[in-house]
Amino acid sequence: MQSETLKVAATHFNLGNQKMVYNELRKDYLLNRWVVIATERGRRPNDFAKPKTQPANNAVCPLCAGNEHMTPPAVLLYLKSNGDIVKDKDTETLRHKNWLIRCIPNLYPAFSPPQNPANATHIMKSDSYGSAIGHHEVIIESPNHDEHPADAELPQLKHLIEAYVDRLRDLSAKPYVRYVSIFRNYGKEAGASLTHAHSQIIATPIVPRTIAEEVAASRKFHSDNGRCVFCDLIEKEKRSPRLVHENSGFVVFAPYASVHPMEFWVVPKKHDMNLLKMGKAEAEGVAEILKASLKALKDLVNDPPYNYGIHLSIDENDADCYHWHLEVYPQLSIWAGFEKSTGMYINTVMPENAATELKKTIQAFNLKF
Numbered sequence: 001m002q003s004e005t006l007k008v009a010a011t012h013f014n015l016g017n018q019k020m021v022y023n024e025l026r027k028d029y030l031l032n033r034w035v036v037i038a039t040e041r042g043r044r045p046n047d048f049a050k051p052k053t054q055p056a057n058n059a060v061c062p063l064c065a066g067n068e069h070m071t072p073p074a075v076l077l078y079l080k081s082n083g084d085i086v087k088d089k090d091t092e093t094l095r096h097k098n099w100l101i102r103c104i105p106n107l108y109p110a111f112s113p114p115q116n117p118a119n120a121t122h123i124m125k126s127d128s129y130g131s132a133i134g135h136h137e138v139i140i141e142s143p144n145h146d147e148h149p150a151d152a153e154l155p156q157l158k159h160l161i162e163a164y165v166d167r168l169r170d171l172s173a174k175p176y177v178r179y180v181s182i183f184r185n186y187g188k189e190a191g192a193s194l195t196h197a198h199s200q201i202i203a204t205p206i207v208p209r210t211i212a213e214e215v216a217a218s219r220k221f222h223s224d225n226g227r228c229v230f231c232d233l234i235e236k237e238k239r240s241p242r243l244v245h246e247n248s249g250f251v252v253f254a255p256y257a258s259v260h261p262m263e264f265w266v267v268p269k270k271h272d273m274n275l276l277k278m279g280k281a282e283a284e285g286v287a288e289i290l291k292a293s294l295k296a297l298k299d300l301v302n303d304p305p306y307n308y309g310i311h312l313s314i315d316e317n318d319a320d321c322y323h324w325h326l327e328v329y330p331q332l333s334i335w336a337g338f339e340k341s342t343g344m345y346i347n348t349v350m351p352e353n354a355a356t357e358l359k360k361t362i363q364a365f366n367l368k369f
Contacts, residue, residue, distance in 0.1 A: 187305025230323030
């Protein structure tokens with residue numbers, strides 16, 4: 001698969017006293033999506049840094065330790081017990097204390113469980129209509145309000161990754177679930193309605209469009225070439241100027257056709273279509289590299305809002321061709337009329353520049369700490 005389907009390098013032409021500059025037009029690795037890399041309007045990462053405003057703290061946080069009664073019973077808890085970690089659940093009459101991770105149903109779910117799971121077989125009434133049956137959960141990442149991944153201790157972040165795996169295992173086993181989305185919103189501009197460190201999980205009865213298109217393209221690449229497109233990308237991006245960081249199990253790079261300024265992906269070197277086979281060492285590896293990358297983003301752009309999402313498949317037919325990965329989308333620009341009306345995006349930071357600055361910041365962070 002050709003990632004650089006069309007590349008128009010920024011070239012200067014003198015037409016009398018007028019200088020013409022061509023931006024770059026890049027196509028996504030897998031999706032039929034084009035991005036304009038606006039070299040003429042190109043900006044450096046620190047151009048996006050803004051003074052950080054402190055959120056108002058005039059309300060009780062329902063996710064903080066001690067306020068467990070303000071939320072529905074937890075469906076999963078990581079509890080401290082005699083120096084060990086045990087897993088448990090709440091009941092209607094009991095809310096456990098002394099927790100490290102707490103997963104609860106969302107009070108305002110986008111998808112809701114069926115009243116009778118045994119009969120939840122005809123969710124989609126037609127090709128264009130169905131019931132929003134599924135699950136919508138909030139994973140409270142820490143009893144400490146501000147322990148977000150960039151600042152969390154590695155053991156705590158490792159617990160979070162393991163909780164992702166636990167909930168993915170439980171939700172993906174339900175017969176009416178075809179996809180499980182694991183994602184995080186950080187900052188008001190990125191859609192976070194609560195400031196306490198938390199992620200969300202939504203299980204859906206259909207495979208969302210972006211994932212379906214990625215899987216279809218991955219399947220075609222595997223059929224044509226006999227190998228995984230993401231495994232192929234890892235080897236290419238490790239040798240490219242877009243490489244940000246790597247450890248023994250994971251690679252971080254800025255994608256060739258980044259939609260968002262400072263966007264980066266975390267990709268496991270080991271081929272798997274989802275996280276269900278992840279062991280403790282891999283959970284620690286992704287925690288370490290995610291913390292380093294998000295810490296670099298925070299230091300470089302003054303703690304910007306961002307979203308991240310894990311792309312995966314729970315269909316065994318995709319085991320050979322699809323490769324799970326985590327995509328981080330800093331919210332540093334506003335999509336306006338052109339982007340919304342065309343599906344083509346303009347990015348004012350070259351991915352190569354984003355990778356260079358993130359890499360420098362990670363190296364300085366490692367030296368300092």
